[in-house]
Amino acid sequence: MKRNLSETCYDFFSTLANPTRLAILELLRGGPKNVTDIANNLNQEQSMVSHNLKPLEKCRFIFSERKKRERLYSLNRETMEPLFKTFIYHSEKYCPAGGRCLTEGELREQKRKDASSKVFVTH
Amino acid sequence: MKRNLSETCYDFFSTLANPTRLAILELLRGGPKNVTDIANNLNQEQSMVSHNLKPLEKCRFIFSERKKRERLYSLNRETMEPLFKTFIYHSEKYCPAGGRCLTEGELREQKRKDASSKVFVTH
DNA sequence: CAGATGTATGAATAATTTTTCATATGTAGG
DNA sequence: CCTACATATGAAAAATTATTCATACATCTG
Secondary structure, eight states, X not given: OOOOHHHHHXXXXXXXXXXXXXXXXHHHTXXXXXXXXXXXXXXXXXXXXXXXHHHHHHTTSEXXXXXXXXXXXXXXXXXXXXXXXXXXXXXXXXXXXXXXXXXXXXXXXXXXXXXXXXXXXXX | OOOOHHXXXXXXXXXXXXXXXXXXXXXXXXXXXXXXXXXXXXXXXHHHHHXXXXXXXXXXXEEEEEETTEEEEEEOHHHHHHHHHHHHHHHHHHOTTTXXXXXXXXXXXXXXXXXXXXXXXXX
């Protein structure tokens, strides 16, 4: 029952496509934290943090273990660091507009640059 | 005006978090295609394909160039291949359930395995 | 075991995103 | 310049996802 990339990737990327969850992942780069700490750090409700931790753990971007009363969440660095690295490389090379995607005008400008510097690749 | 990861990553990952767009990216691994070809291959409306091509190009996951009447879209392999590679590695190691995220039961089972095989990392 | 602390859950509402359909724009050829 | 082909766009409707709030559950401590 092999499934193709586009099917299997969807959970993976949609779990990452959320500002709160990305903020949690970034926070956990600094080390394991419990739910309350995460909520305080991000200025978010505890229940919202819990709701968002669930898909992150389901996809195993984070791990968790109980420690006394609390539950410590930690980052799956093996996956997340390469992912962040690819993002950073891409955004620095292709999206120099402060790391975000391009506006219409910026896109036109980039395409012009690409064309003149032969970076443009059509394969 | 440096922005943190969680802000800048959002466009990047949310553009990938869509089945149609993932299918387009996968299709373009096979080489450049025009809009009509993509629509036919995916059995989707042309307008829907166009709508989905836009964010992909905005984030520069794909490039495009006009060729006579049509417009040829091609994959930014430099970004997409490492991304797919990270996904495949992750899903094979952490989500052996056919490449998708885990169900409740599967997650418990995995955590048990992690614990016994010392793969579990808390950092 | 009662209370305190920490976390998870369900369900309603709110917000965002996707899809569709009609139509506009852009380009090449006769 | 008229027509056909190729692609893009806007706006409404549909679908999905996020957020909130109340409350349940689980664990530790005295």
